[in-house]
Amino acid sequence: MMILGLVRWMQPVHGYDVRRELLSWNADRWANVQPGSIYHALRKLTQEGLLREVATEQVGARPARTTYEITAKGEDEFETLLRGLWWRLHEPQDPFAAAFSFLPALPRDEASAALRNRANQLRAGVEWMRSSLNSDWLRTTKPVHVAWMFELWTDRAEVEIAWCERIAGRIDEGLPYLPEGLDKAQGWTAWEERLPERGSTLE
Amino acid sequence: MMILGLVRWMQPVHGYDVRRELLSWNADRWANVQPGSIYHALRKLTQEGLLREVATEQVGARPARTTYEITAKGEDEFETLLRGLWWRLHEPQDPFAAAFSFLPALPRDEASAALRNRANQLRAGVEWMRSSLNSDWLRTTKPVHVAWMFELWTDRAEVEIAWCERIAGRIDEGLPYLPEGLDKAQGWTAWEERLPERGSTLE
DNA sequence: AGCGTATTAGACAAGTTTGACTAGAGCGGC
DNA sequence: GCCGCTCTAGTCAAACTTGTCTAATACGCT
Numbered sequence: 001m002m003i004l005g006l007v008r009w010m011q012p013v014h015g016y017d018v019r020r021e022l023l024s025w026n027a028d029r030w031a032n033v034q035p036g037s038i039y040h041a042l043r044k045l046t047q048e049g050l051l052r053e054v055a056t057e058q059v060g061a062r063p064a065r066t067t068y069e070i071t072a073k074g075e076d077e078f079e080t081l082l083r084g085l086w087w088r089l090h091e092p093q094d095p096f097a098a099a100f101s102f103l104p105a106l107p108r109d110e111a112s113a114a115l116r117n118r119a120n121q122l123r124a125g126v127e128w129m130r131s132s133l134n135s136d137w138l139r140t141t142k143p144v145h146v147a148w149m150f151e152l153w154t155d156r157a158e159v160e161i162a163w164c165e166r167i168a169g170r171i172d173e174g175l176p177y178l179p180e181g182l183d184k185a186q187g188w189t190a191w192e193e194r195l196p197e198r199g200s201t202l203e
Numbered sequence: 204m205m206i207l208g209l210v211r212w213m214q215p216v217h218g219y220d221v222r223r224e225l226l227s228w229n230a231d232r233w234a235n236v237q238p239g240s241i242y243h244a245l246r247k248l249t250q251e252g253l254l255r256e257v258a259t260e261q262v263g264a265r266p267a268r269t270t271y272e273i274t275a276k277g278e279d280e281f282e283t284l285l286r287g288l289w290w291r292l293h294e295p296q297d298p299f300a301a302a303f304s305f306l307p308a309l310p311r312d313e314a315s316a317a318l319r320n321r322a323n324q325l326r327a328g329v330e331w332m333r334s335s336l337n338s339d340w341l342r343t344t345k346p347v348h349v350a351w352m353f354e355l356w357t358d359r360a361e362v363e364i365a366w367c368e369r370i371a372g373r374i375d376e377g378l379p380y381l382p383e384g385l386d387k388a389q390g391w392t393a394w395e396e397r398l399p400e401r402g403s404t405l406e
Numbered sequence: 407a408g409c410g411t412a413t414t415a416g417a418c419a420a421g422t423t424t425g426a427c428t429a430g431a432g433c434g435g436c
Numbered sequence: 437g438c439c440g441c442t443c444t445a446g447t448c449a450a451a452c453t454t455g456t457c458t459a460a461t462a463c464g465c466t
Contacts, residue, residue, distance in 0.1 A: 005305050016445050029294050031301045036424050039446065044422090062430065063445040078308075085302030086309065086317040089324040091232050094295035097355075098234045099288030102208050103348045105281075106289065114289040121292040143380050145306045148373070152300075152366045159358045167351055177346050219415050239454045242416060247452090265460060266415040413462075422453070431444080436437105 002031050003041040004050060004078050007070055012054045014065040015039050042068055050074030104177050112168040119164035122157045129154050205234050206244045207253060207281050210273050215257045217268040218242050245271055253277030307380050315371040322367035325360045332357050 006018050019035045028034050033041075045051040051068045058064040070078070096118075103111060129150045132138050138147060209221050222238045231237050236244075248254040254271045261267040273281070299321075306314060332353045335341050341350060 002301050005308070008308075014445080019445090025304070027301075030296050031298075032296050032423080034424055036426090036448095037422075040422075059431095059444090063428090063447085065445055082302060082305055082308060083317075085298055086314070087320060089321065089328070090298045092295045092297035092299070093233050093235055095234075095288055095293045096295070097352060098205050098230075099285060100348065100352055101228070102285055104346065105208070105211070105285060111289070114286075117290060118292065125292070140382050142382070143307065144378065144382065145303065145380060148370055149300060149303055152363065155362045155366055156359055159362045160355065163355045163358055170351070175347065177348060179343050179345070179347065217415080222415090235453080237454055239418095239456085240452075243452075262414090262461095266417085266458090268415055407466100409465090411463085414460085415458100417458080418456090420454085420456105422451100424449105424451075426448090426450105428447080429444100431442100433442085434440100436439090 112171040115164040115168040315374040318367040318371040
């Protein structure tokens with residue numbers, strides 16, 4: 001749990017603060033933490049004894065806000081959790097991989113176009129990160145490892161851009177999807193490539 | 204929904220078949236589909252009219268199995284879903300990124316050791332994929348784009364290996380985590396680096 | 407024949423995540 | 437002075453995931 005770690009260094013915090021911090025990191029994209037989950041997580045962690053409620057103040061007639069703090073037990077748990085994430089390889093789950101595995105369901109020209117489009121979107125992302133890396137904002141107000149993280153992301157993106165172009169090229173070349181000798185045998189019939197003629201199955 | 208796509212080309216299938224196929228792809232790792240979710244998904248898709256029950260046969264006294272098939276509406280929905288995944292960039296969510304953002308919570312030597320260890324695990328993965336790529340099994344019985352997928356994964360892994368070593372080096376060098384002038388001001392105190400003295404907070 | 411184990415299909419409850427909603431406060435513009 | 441908008445802080449039901457359980461059959465082994 002990411003939340004635990006955040007509370008750990010923002011102590012004492014209330015849920016809304018955590019939420020803002022997470023959003024400012026865009027963490028809703030690369031961690032599985034949507035604003036809605038935060039309060040549930042806080043309560044669950046408290047009930048497990050990893051967090052402790054510290055105060056419940058109310059400003060004006062706004063919703064009361066509860067402030068949390070980490071306990072010794074929570075500190076401990078956080079460490080083992082963190083170590084687990086650092087030492088064990090958890091492959092990230094990639095929605096595009098899922099989509100790509102259905103490649104033959106798309107007409108060839110669309111597939112290669114989409115890949116090139118993807119390459120461009122990645123390029124835009126790289127561009128944005130590059131400019132962040134050169135900005136004073138990042139260099140002077142954020143810990144250095146944020147920049148390191150960006151480095152990883154740009155590196156990955158660059159490799160993926162190259163891959164997209166390469167694969168798009170192969171698709172354009174018309175390389176067959178299925179290996180020889182397995183062409184239509186073996187129940188792969190349903191894999192049958194979407195041919196460029198449209199309008200037959202629609203409707 | 205991935206399930207929808209699977210049903211689409213295995214028609215007609217029953218849940219258990221889908222499950223096996225998913226497991227054989229190791230899809231429980233890179234898609235968010237655990238065996239348990241399948242039956243629920245099938246029922247939900249049926250109820251939404253994207254799938255249709257085709258038969259419910261029973262072999263012996265085993266649990267009855269229900270066979271599904273995709274409907275025209277499902278076909279349609281699958282296409283828009285697929286297009287969404289192909290054309291729009293959805294960043295994968297990476298648990299390691301989450302862990303890495305808490306870098307200062309780990310002693311430097313452990314952090315760099317973990318990074319090098321990660322590099323090695325990645326190397327092992329690359330190795331495995333390489334040998335798969337050269338195996339006949341993959342070349343003769345699987346569609347070509349499976350191999351292409353592997354290419355992406357190995358490329359990504361290689362970049363990440365380099366990154367791990369690079370960052371581990373920087374950590375060893377003792378580069379400070381926080382930028383100048385922000386050293387301990389600004390409430391970053393809690394970020395304070397874990398010093399190598401152990402045993403104080405333990406227990 | 408007898409025994410242990412793997413396979414087949416799926417049910418199910420418990421736990422998580424999510425998006426939508428609430429309702430007052432402050433604030434800028436006209 | 438008032439209107440509309442965004443910000444604050446959090447609730448909530450609905451949807452989704454997950455791990456675990458069942459219970460019969462088949463299969464290998466001695």
